[in-house]
Amino acid sequence: MQEAATPTEPQTAAPALEPIIRAEKIEKYYAQPSQNRIQVISATDLSIVPGEILALLGPSGSGKSTMLRMLTGLSSPSAGQVFWHEKPISQAEINVSIVFQSFALFPWLTVLENVEAPLQARGVGPEERRERSMKMLDTVGLDGFEGAYPKELSGGMRQRVGFARALVVEPEVLFMDEPFSALDVLTAENLRSELLELWANKTMPTKAVFLVTHNIEEAVLLADRIIVLGRNPGHIRTDFRVQLAQPRDRKSEPFTQLVDYIYKVLTKPDVAPSDAPDRQHPDTRVRDQRQMHYQMLPHARPGGMAGLLELLLDKGGRDDIYRLADDLAFEIDDLLPIVDAAQLLGFLKIEEGDAAITASGTEFANSEILRQKELFRDAALENVLLLRQIRRALEAKSDHTVPEEFFLDMLDEQFSQEECLRQMETAVTWGRYAELFDFDAGRRRFVLPDAQEEELAVDGDAK
Amino acid sequence: MNLQHPLARTLVTTRTWPFLIDVGVAACGLAIFFSLVSTGTYWLGKPIPVVPISHSISALPAYAFYSIVRIAIAYLLSLIFAVSYGYTAAYNPRIEAWMVAVLDVLQSIPVLSFLPPVVLAMVALVPGHQMGIEMGVILLIFTGQVWNLAFSFYSSIKSIPREMREAASIYRYSGWQRFWQLEMPYAAIGLVWNSIVSVAGGWFALIACEMFTMGDRNFQLPGLGSYLQTATASGDIRALVAGFLVVILIVVATDQLLWRPLIAWSDKFKFEQVESADRVESPILELLRRSNLFAAPGRIWTSFEEPIFRRMAATADCRVVHPLDDERPRRNSAGLWALAIAAICVVGWGATQAVLMLSKVTWPELRLLLEGAGATFLRVNAALLISAAWTVPVGVAIGFNPKLARIAQPIAQVMASVPATAFFPILLIGLVRIGGGLGIGSIVLMLLGTQWYILFNVIAGAMSIPSDLREVSSLYHFNRWQRWTKLILPGIFPYLITGMVTASGGAWNASVFAEYTHLKDRTLQTIGLGAQIDWATDHGRFPILLLATILISLMVVTMNRLVWRRLYRLAETRYKLEG
Incomplete structure (x- = not known):
């Protein structure tokens, strides 16, 4: 696979206009009981200027949603500040709306009441409220549904109510948090184009749109400017303008090249953000997760890895990640963890946005299930510290059981509580698959499988 | 009335005899x-x-x-x-x-x-x-x-979902609006x-x-x-x-x-997110909806509410978006400190006085109290076991028969609401006639109070077992033992525990009433903590009353912590039928 020419080499977006929202060195971290802190987002500058649709793109765990919440004032940054027209956001009378992934409509209010509610909060009188809401419902194609309750509507219709509610207050910036990801493909496509139409015709009074998504094509389709986030901790990897004219054609060469370029950015080994070290708090150094003890386990299933490797083998052992995602109809949030996991175990390598299968990966993909488990076990023990530790602890203890809590305590130093649990869940999935250990969910304890030795013996005979 | 049509809410229901109702x-x-x-x-x-x-x-x-x-x-x-x-x-x-x-x-x-x-x-x-x-x-x-x-x-x-909170916050809901449009409905x-x-x-x-x-x-x-x-x-x-x-x-x-x-x-x-198929129906509600009854209060409410919204919207507090995760430590004002210290002093004084009061309890009295505690404990658990023993098979039989369940469940629900204390006098007279004592009588009274909760929940639990699981059990010819241990008991477990927890609370409460009573001019009583409480009330012995209350509370709290809460957690994690 040759290196694709990138027609839109990242040019730093230099906003000439005065930003509506400007974030200055905002960070998010959670304090741990020990001296450590879990850094979620490292110091980041970002501004939203009038006249653009800005897409924030990134894998899960890159803090996209946290970023959105800090920019809207719903969450206060641990350090740094957000300005609304150069005024601190906590004191400014800001005018923004959010369209939520889960719609966040009030099920006990009718469609009309849902749309009226934000106006009510602003003290608009009943007649004007009703008139403006009805007009907005008309705009999003919901006339006739004003008396219905949200649960009577389809997902797409509900999100239309979400849009109507967001737009009725005439926000300066419209924030959208993965607004289409809970919808089916066709409905999402339909809503996207209607949104673009509203934006292009200036039917909506909004000056800027901020879209959080994990769907690369969606970002390229809609945005004038794309910011790609990296993770651990979240930071900006690239920020560039999209020069394609609207309406954009998914099949056109420049479009696919841009998508491919973003994939390349996302899969390229990451460099630590240069401004990560914390200057404001020199005494409590932020520990970078990648320099620490435990790797972050990607949340992928062994079955998924096997499937990916087999597909890769079919394609001659090497393919563009973008094309793989396309073939599988996966979004990056689905595919990247699998790729990362396979890479962690040494089954494949990432080179310039291409995934290349390794020798052990080829062997894994060609083997039958018992042998696959064996290969997985060896790779896991060699590459994954947590699994190695669990296995050692089990072998060392006379009763061959260890409580989950023991390892959670160690992970706790490094990951947020939620992430600890997810790490543990992945470790359990991998460990069970590889027959490294068994997990008693009732007692929350790791145990050594009784039949381990016998099984190994049988396995050995079979070969 | 059953509204089958998904958009039926928006249709106008025709009003029959509106005038009469008005x-x-x-x-x-x-x-x-x-x-x-x-x-x-x-x-x-x-x-x-x-x-x-x-x-x-x-x-x-x-x-x-x-x-x-x-x-x-x-x-x-x-x-x-x-x-x-x-x-x-x-x-x-x-x-x-x-x-x-x-x-x-x-x-x-x-x-x-x-x-x-x-x-x-x-x-x-x-x-x-x-x-x-x-x-x-x-x-x-x-x-x-x-x-x-x-x-x-x-x-x-x-447990309000985060995005709902965020929606309320980003649209700058006042506390008033949030209360009526988010919190109250969610808790209703x-x-x-x-x-x-x-x-x-x-x-x-x-x-x-x-x-x-x-x-x-x-x-x-x-x-x-x-x-x-x-x-x-x-x-x-x-x-x-x-x-x-x-x-x-x-x-x-x-x-x-x-x-x-x-x-x-x-x-x-x-x-x-979807409209559920089975809904409780109420003809009364339909009648009320058709009458003009709600129109007038609705109008009054609106005219009362509108100025509040307008005034709220004008306050400085409603013009900014408040972060939901404000981590900055808040300042403790001097007033708050004074309040806290005053509260500590009052509580400390009260507790000391109560402890001093307890010192008036003599050793024989204490022994009697402890014996009573043991007796009541046994009685409560006996009542629970007996209730469970008959309600589980009966409840499961009813629950597996949808027609029967539709009739029996509301009855069990109503029976659970009939105060056991009302049964008691009749029971007591019957007991005295056949020469039984309060020892049995109090267990029977507790039974009356507890069994309906369990029955009601077991029926609900049996109804919730998916029919495909039941089909599997008959397809593979599970014998009776397997059916109960593999399917029914695990299936009703969360419901059974819910019922037992409520019932246990009721039984403890009943013990106070059941173990001591006046009949004509006689005083009937049996050994038990409840009897001690009543006796102390009768004779104005506050120290004993206090100690007995402390004992009973301690036992209930301990049981909750050690037994019920654990079983509850087990029910939540292991025996939850999802989907």
Whole structure:
């Protein structure tokens, strides 16, 4: 696979206009009981200027949603500040709306009441409220549904109510948090184009749109400017303008090249953000997760890895990640963890946005299930510290059981509580698959499988 | 009426006899006015500790009315208190843990042991009016009703989905709007179901405490509880049966006229994305919806609310978006510190006084109390085991038969609401006739109080077992043992535990009433903590009363922590049927 020419080499977006929202060195971290802190987002500058649709793109765990919440004032940054027209956001009378992934409509209010509610909060009188809401419902194609309750509507219709509610207050910036990801493909496509139409015709009074998504094509389709986030901790990897004219054609060469370029950015080994070290708090150094003890386990299933490797083998052992995602109809949030996991175990390598299968990966993909488990076990023990530790602890203890809590305590130093649990869940999935250990969910304890030795013996005979 | 059409809500329902209903509603208004006036005059009258109770059946409606008023006032107070308590706990992280712990303990304390101090305090507080004694009784019913309501409201608020909160925050909802459009609706279903339990508990307490002796003072208020107790004391079976029937009538009427419409109405607060197929139906609610009844209050409410919204929107507080995760440590003002220190001093003083009071308990008395605690503990658990032993097979049989379940479940629900204390006199007279003692009698009384909750829940549990799982079990020819251990018991486990927890609370409460009683001029009693509490009340021995209450609370709390909570967690994790 040759290196694709990138027609839109990242040019730093230099906003000439005065930003509506400007974030200055905002960070998010959670304090741990020990001296450590879990850094979620490292110091980041970002501004939203009038006249653009800005897409924030990134894998899960890159803090996209946290970023959105800090920019809207719903969450206060641990350090740094957000300005609304150069005024601190906590004191400014800001005018923004959010369209939520889960719609966040009030099920006990009718469609009309849902749309009226934000106006009510602003003290608009009943007649004007009703008139403006009805007009907005008309705009999003919901006339006739004003008396219905949200649960009577389809997902797409509900999100239309979400849009109507967001737009009725005439926000300066419209924030959208993965607004289409809970919808089916066709409905999402339909809503996207209607949104673009509203934006292009200036039917909506909004000056800027901020879209959080994990769907690369969606970002390229809609945005004038794309910011790609990296993770651990979240930071900006690239920020560039999209020069394609609207309406954009998914099949056109420049479009696919841009998508491919973003994939390349996302899969390229990451460099630590240069401004990560914390200057404001020199005494409590932020520990970078990648320099620490435990790797972050990607949340992928062994079955998924096997499937990916087999597909890769079919394609001659090497393919563009973008094309793989396309073939599988996966979004990056689905595919990247699998790729990362396979890479962690040494089954494949990432080179310039291409995934290349390794020798052990080829062997894994060609083997039958018992042998696959064996290969997985060896790779896991060699590459994954947590699994190695669990296995050692089990072998060392006379009763061959260890409580989950023991390892959670160690992970706790490094990951947020939620992430600890997810790490543990992945470790359990991998460990069970590889027959490294068994997990008693009732007692929350790791145990050594009784039949381990016998099984190994049988396995050995079979070969 | 069953609304099958998905958009049926938007269709206009045709109104049948609207005029008749409107007239009826107006008549209800007049009646309410009259009853307010008569209650008022009675309450503000001179205090009569012992109101003579007539045995005639014609006096029953008036007694029933007084009892209902007491329950209603206590319930309204509980609701208001529960909402404020839950709200305060949920939004003040500094005192949240304390407030929840307090709830947890108070939930476990049997209310009846509060009776004497509460009534004394109230009589002292409102001297010269009947209201003092009334308030004491009402406050007591209140303490029996309020905790589960508060807990329900608190946990509802805490479980509001984050995006809903964010929506309210980003659209700059005022506290007022957030309360009425987000928090109250979200908590509504929990409040309705807990209200049913609470009011049932209220009747239980009411019947026990309308008439009691404390030291050398007697208290007797006109009401159903006094009526039943006097009838028992004089052995008037005819009056007893009549009184009992009135209690049942009230319970059934409350269920039909109040709870079912409320449950059907609260369906719209269900936080679900799809319209569910099975809904509780209520003809009463349909009638009310068709009458003009809600139109006028609705208009008044709107005209009252609009200025509030306008004023709220103008405040500085509503012009900015408030972060939901404000981590900056808040400053403790001097006033707050002073308040905290004052609270600590008061609590410390009170606790010391109470401990000093406890030192007056002698060793033999303590031994007796501990023996009583053991006896009551055994009795409560025996009652639970017996209940479970018969309700599980019966409940499962009913639950697996949908037709039967549709009839039996509401009956079990109503039966659970009939206060066991109302059964007791009849039971007692029967027991005395056949020569049984209170030892068995109290277990039977606890059974009466507990079994319906378990039955109701087991039926619900059996109904919730998916039919494909049942088909699998018959497809693979599970024998009876396998069917029970692999399918039925695990399937009903969460429901069974829920029922047992409620039942256990009820049984402890019943023990206070059941182990000691007056019949004609005899005093019947058996060894038990409940009997000790009653005896101490009768003789005004506060130290023993206090110690017995502490013991009973300790046992309940310990049981909850060690047994029920663990089983609950197991039910939540392992035996949850998802999907």
